Amino acid sequence: MTAPDAGKAPATPARPGMRERLLRALHGRAELQAWSLLGPGAFWLLVFFALPLVLMFAYSLMPRGIYGGVEVGFTFEHYRRFIDPLYLDILTRTFLYALECTLICLALGYPVAYVIARSGRWKSLLLFLVVLPFWTSFLVRTFAMIFLLRDTGLLNNWFLRLGLIREPLQMLYTPFAVMAGLVYGFLPFMILPIYASLEKLDLSLLEAAEVLGARPAARFRRVTFPLSVPGVVAGSLLVFIPALGSFLTSDLLGGAKEILIGNLVQNQFSSARNWPFGSAASFIVMALVLVAVLLYLRVRDAAPEGAR
Amino acid sequence: MKPTSARDPVVEFRAVSKSFGDVTAVNAISFEIQRGEFFSLLGPSGCGKTTTLRLLAGFEEPDADGGEVKLLGEVVNTKRPYERQISMVFQNYALFPHLSVERNVSFGLEQRKTPKGEIADRVRQAMEMVRLKPETFARRMPAQLSGGQRQRVALARALVLQPTILLLDEPLGAIDLKLRKEMQLELKTLNKKLGITFVYVTHDQEEALTMSDRIAVMDNARIAQLGTPAEIYENPRTQFVAKFIGESNFFGGSVGRRGVDTWDVAGAAAPGERFRIPTEGGPCAQRAVSAGQAVKIAVRPEWLDLCRPGEGPPDENSLPGTVRTVIYLGETMHVIVTMSDGSDVTVAVRNEGQLIKPLPWKPGDAVAVCWRPEDCQILEDA
Numbered sequence: 001m002t003a004p005d006a007g008k009a010p011a012t013p014a015r016p017g018m019r020e021r022l023l024r025a026l027h028g029r030a031e032l033q034a035w036s037l038l039g040p041g042a043f044w045l046l047v048f049f050a051l052p053l054v055l056m057f058a059y060s061l062m063p064r065g066i067y068g069g070v071e072v073g074f075t076f077e078h079y080r081r082f083i084d085p086l087y088l089d090i091l092t093r094t095f096l097y098a099l100e101c102t103l104i105c106l107a108l109g110y111p112v113a114y115v116i117a118r119s120g121r122w123k124s125l126l127l128f129l130v131v132l133p134f135w136t137s138f139l140v141r142t143f144a145m146i147f148l149l150r151d152t153g154l155l156n157n158w159f160l161r162l163g164l165i166r167e168p169l170q171m172l173y174t175p176f177a178v179m180a181g182l183v184y185g186f187l188p189f190m191i192l193p194i195y196a197s198l199e200k201l202d203l204s205l206l207e208a209a210e211v212l213g214a215r216p217a218a219r220f221r222r223v224t225f226p227l228s229v230p231g232v233v234a235g236s237l238l239v240f241i242p243a244l245g246s247f248l249t250s251d252l253l254g255g256a257k258e259i260l261i262g263n264l265v266q267n268q269f270s271s272a273r274n275w276p277f278g279s280a281a282s283f284i285v286m287a288l289v290l291v292a293v294l295l296y297l298r299v300r301d302a303a304p305e306g307a308r
Numbered sequence: 309m310k311p312t313s314a315r316d317p318v319v320e321f322r323a324v325s326k327s328f329g330d331v332t333a334v335n336a337i338s339f340e341i342q343r344g345e346f347f348s349l350l351g352p353s354g355c356g357k358t359t360t361l362r363l364l365a366g367f368e369e370p371d372a373d374g375g376e377v378k379l380l381g382e383v384v385n386t387k388r389p390y391e392r393q394i395s396m397v398f399q400n401y402a403l404f405p406h407l408s409v410e411r412n413v414s415f416g417l418e419q420r421k422t423p424k425g426e427i428a429d430r431v432r433q434a435m436e437m438v439r440l441k442p443e444t445f446a447r448r449m450p451a452q453l454s455g456g457q458r459q460r461v462a463l464a465r466a467l468v469l470q471p472t473i474l475l476l477d478e479p480l481g482a483i484d485l486k487l488r489k490e491m492q493l494e495l496k497t498l499n500k501k502l503g504i505t506f507v508y509v510t511h512d513q514e515e516a517l518t519m520s521d522r523i524a525v526m527d528n529a530r531i532a533q534l535g536t537p538a539e540i541y542e543n544p545r546t547q548f549v550a551k552f553i554g555e556s557n558f559f560g561g562s563v564g565r566r567g568v569d570t571w572d573v574a575g576a577a578a579p580g581e582r583f584r585i586p587t588e589g590g591p592c593a594q595r596a597v598s599a600g601q602a603v604k605i606a607v608r609p610e611w612l613d614l615c616r617p618g619e620g621p622p623d624e625n626s627l628p629g630t631v632r633t634v635i636y637l638g639e640t641m642h643v644i645v646t647m648s649d650g651s652d653v654t655v656a657v658r659n660e661g662q663l664i665k666p667l668p669w670k671p672g673d674a675v676a677v678c679w680r681p682e683d684c685q686i687l688e689d690a
Contacts, residue, residue, distance in 0.1 A: 207367055208402035211389040211475075212465070213419035222415070226406045 060279035068273040078280035087264070087281070094261040095288070097250075098243035101182040102190075105239045106232065108183070109190035113231070114224075116191070117198035127195070130188050142181055142252050149177050149253070173255030181249040186242065190235040197231030198224070233300055241289055261285050316343040318380055318473055318505050319364060325374035326359055333359040335529035336375065341507060343472075346499045348508045348516040351526035352552070358477065360526070361509045365475055366392050380472065390419070395471035397479045401462040403450040409435075409461050410446040416469045434468035437498070456487045467498070473505045480515065492518050513553045517541060525549050546689045550606035556685075557612065557653045559583065559627075560604045563597050570681045573603060575627065577649035583625035584681040595686040604687045609656035611683040614643060614669060620678040629653065631673045636662070643669055645677055653677055 026033050060078055062070040081087075116126045133141060148154050151168040159165045171177055201224065209219045247262030254260075261281065268278030319341035326334040334356045341347045349357040362368045363377055366389035370376070376383050379392055389396075395416070403412050413431045422430070435442045438460040450458060459479060466474055476495075480488045496519045499506045510516050516523050517537040524534045525548075533540055533549045544550035547558060561573040567584065575581035585597070585605055597603055613624075620626035629645040632652065636659075643655045655677060657667060669675060 202400075202402065204398050204400060204402040205404060207365075207389070208396070208398055208404070209415070209419075210367075211365055211394065211396045212416035212469070213390045214415075215390055218419060223404060 056279040057283060059276050060283055062276055064274050064276050068275060070276055075276075078277045079284070081277060082280060082284055090259060090261055090264055091284070091288075094244060094285075097178065097182065097260060098240050101179060101186060101243045102236050102240045104179070104183050105187050105190040106236065109187055109235065110194055110228075110232070113191045113194035113198055116195050117201070123199075127192075130191050130195075133188065138185060139248065141185070142249060145177070145181050145184065145253060146172060149180070172253065173257070175254070175258060177253040178250050178258050178260075181253045182243055182246060185246075185249060186239040189238040189242075193234035193238065194228060194231040197228045197234075201227055229300065233297070236296070237293060240292070244285060244289055315340075317341060317378075318343045319347075319507065320378040320381075321360075321363075321375070322378070323375035324360075324363060324377055325371045326363060326368055327371055327374075332529050334363065337526075337529075337531050338375075339524055339531060339534055341473075341505060343505055344499075344503045346496065346506045346508065346519055346521045348510060348520040348523045349526060350510055350513060350516040350523050350552075351532075352511055355526040356529040357509050357511075357526045361475055361477055361507065364473075364507060365389050365394060365396055393472045394475060395466035395469050395473070396475040397462045397466050397477065399477045399479065399481060401450075401458045401479075403458055403461055403465075405450050407450075408446065409440070409448050409450070409453070410442075412450065412461055413465045413468050416465065420469070430468050431464075434464040437467060438464045439494075440464060455483045456491075459483060459491065463495075463498075467502070467504075470502075471504060473507060476506060476508045478510055480510075481512075488515075495519060517553070525552060527552075542685075544606060544685055545687065547604060547606065547687050550685060550687060555609050555654060556606040557609065558604060558606055558687075559684075560602065563599050563601050563603050566599065571597060571599075577627070577647055577651070581627055581648065583627065585684055585686060586682045595688065597686065604689065605684040606687055607679055607684050609642065609654040610640075611679050612653070612655040613678045614645070614655055614657065614675050615678050617674050617676050620676050624678045624680050626676045626678045629675055629677055631669050631671050631675055633671055634667060634669060641667055643667070645675060647677070 026036065059070050061074055061076070063073040063075050063077070065071050112130075116123060116130070119126055146153070149171040150156070151170065151172070153172070155171065156165075156168040159169065160167075205223055205227070206219055209223045214222060245262050247260060247266045250258050250260045251263055251266075265278045265281050265285075268274045268281065272278075317340040319339075321337055321339050323336045323338055324334060325332065325336050337356075337360065349360055351357045359368060363370060364379075366384065366387055370385055377385055379394070384392055404415065407415065410431055413434055414427050417427045417430060431446075432442045435445065440457065440460050445453075445457070445461075450461070453461065459482075462479065480491050483491070492515060495506070495508075498504075499519075508516070508519065517540075520537055522534065522536055523540050525532045525540060527546075527548045533545045535543075540549065541553050544553060544556075547556075550556040550558070560576040561583070562576070563585075564572040564574055564582075566572075566587065569587050570584035571587060573583050573585055575583060585603065615621075615626070617628055627647060629647045632644045632646045635642040635644065639659060641657045641659050641662075643657060645653045645655060647653055
């Protein structure tokens with residue numbers, strides 16, 4: 001709505017004049033104001049997210065090109081191909097990995113978030129430590145994990161020197177290594193939302209519970225936890241969804257045996273040069289995530305009062 | 309009113325102290341609260357009244373050598389709130405936002421393992437007691453209630469436990485004036501009807517006077533005065549109490565010659581200004597003075613009168629001043645008079661209708677502030 005105005009203005013428009021006209025155009029028009037705020041972000045998402053998504057969906061229904069890319073046509077072949085024990089296994093494994101990772105992050109992250117929320121003047125420092133890993137790239141941090149976990153790595157060296165083991169433990173390229181990498185990478189995404197919901201918890205509610213006869217355990221079960229559920233839900237989604245699509249961790253720490261759906265998709269687009277199949281796999285994962293998230297939110301809403 | 313002579317203390321504080329770091333919040337205070345009493349802790353913010361209540365609730369423990377808190381004859385210094393026979397209504401109500409009204413009220417009963425069938429009955433009774441229709445409100449969430457309704461839920465949640473002692477932390481602070489007056493009466497009625505001991509924290513002196521059997525006025529971590537509303541209002545011991553409970557004007561001086569039933573006092577305000585105070589009779593008979601000592605008296609605005617300089621009744625005290633401003637309050641008019649030492653004195657004059665019979669005083673007028681010698685309160689802190 002500003003472009004035509006600007007166009008009509010003389011070659012060197014007096015800036016207050018333009019600003020004035022813009023404000024006048026927006027004045028009292030709530031809808032126009034909303035769109036002018038939404039516009040830039042919406043435009044970005046449309047061009048760089050929605051459009052590619054549509055494109056990928058189209059690819060997934062087209063025959064594969066010989067040197068990559070696609071050919072004109074229509075086929076369900078790629079979706080049909082996915083229904084193969086080989087791929088379904090990868091899918092199941094990915095799902096279980098993501099789920100396990102989410103549960104471990106929750107188990108490790110909740111107490112941390114709880115302590116930070118109650119830590120008074122140490123709060124800022126502790127939060128800073130939680131987000132500190134983000135200062136280096138995930139790739140670098142994953143390589144650091146290799147140095148920790150490999151046969152001649154730091155952990156094995158220490159264990160040997162302490163006499164806990166006689167020969168190096170095989171840790172790298174095992175499911176353990178993948179899980180350790182995933183949990184390490186996503187833990188902050190669990191801690192931060194839970195912290196946020198615990199931090200704004202009104203302490204007088206806890207006192208009220210106590211004066212009404214609730215001992216510490218009951219107080220946690222009946223008040224603290226139910227009121228932190230929004231944080232738990234947000235944290236779980238923030239961990240589960242990216243864990244489902246992760247490929248770097250399993251690639252570097254898991255070796256070839258621990259291939260996840262993310263690796264499959266990546267392979268199809270790079271080395272295998274099967275874009276349509278990669279697209280189809282992506283859409284299947286996306287659909288599953290959607291179903292899983294909807295189910296999860298359903299379950300949560302069914303029990304609004306938390307554990308009884 | 310329950311006679312305070314019937315001694316059956318449910319709460320006893322014995323020289324209780326509580327410090328937070330360098331700050332002493334409660335300084336060696338002692339008092340008893342009798343069964344069934346409506347007892348108020350009154351004072352400005354930071355005076356220690358809330359800490360006193362929290363010591364009673366069990367949210368705070370007294371200092372290591374900080375005396376004893378006794379409930380029903382038992383020392384409870386280190387007992388947690390859930391181990392005490394108390395219930396509490398919080399300043400912001402502290403309703404559980406994730407639970408319906410019904411489940412907020414039943415919370416305490418569930419914690420105390422009350423049988424299921426009994427819970428439903430008692431929740432309904434408690435809601436009716438605070439005049440919340442169970443059919444209408446039981447299933448609502450706290451966010452769907454008005455301030456006054458939340459207040460009632462908080463009260464029901466505390467009363468449903470049939471506690472021996474109910475603590476109330478400024479529960480009426482956040483609701484509007486009309487509803488507040490209504491709730492004050494209702495609380496007082498509940499207190500008498502149920503026989504539960506109420507301990508009420510407030511900074512609102514009028515509220516304390518309206519509801520309490522006895523009031524502890526707190527100042528600077530100590531109890532400045534403890535007594536019935538009449539004792540506190542009509543016989544304040546210190547300038548702080550006189551100032552905090554109602555309004556007061558203060559005059560100081562040194563006691564001179566003794567007359568028939570008055571002492572002459574040489575006013576501290578200006579040389580040559582004199583006034584008289586009673587030797588006996590009047591509301592301040594208890595406090596004896598002797599010649600030569602410094603004295604301070606409090607005079608309520610309604611006891612003061614205005615006249616033209618030199619025209620005051622001969623048997624009354626009369627001090628000169630200048631009218632600074634006149635404040636219209638409806639029922640009364642306040643005339644603020646600046647005295648010769650620059651201090652302000654408030655004189656309350658009945659409003660007889662400014663449209664028909666306007667006050668004869670306007671700012672700048674020279675006046676005399678008059679009062680009968682017996683209409684004063686002799687304070688302890690001269």
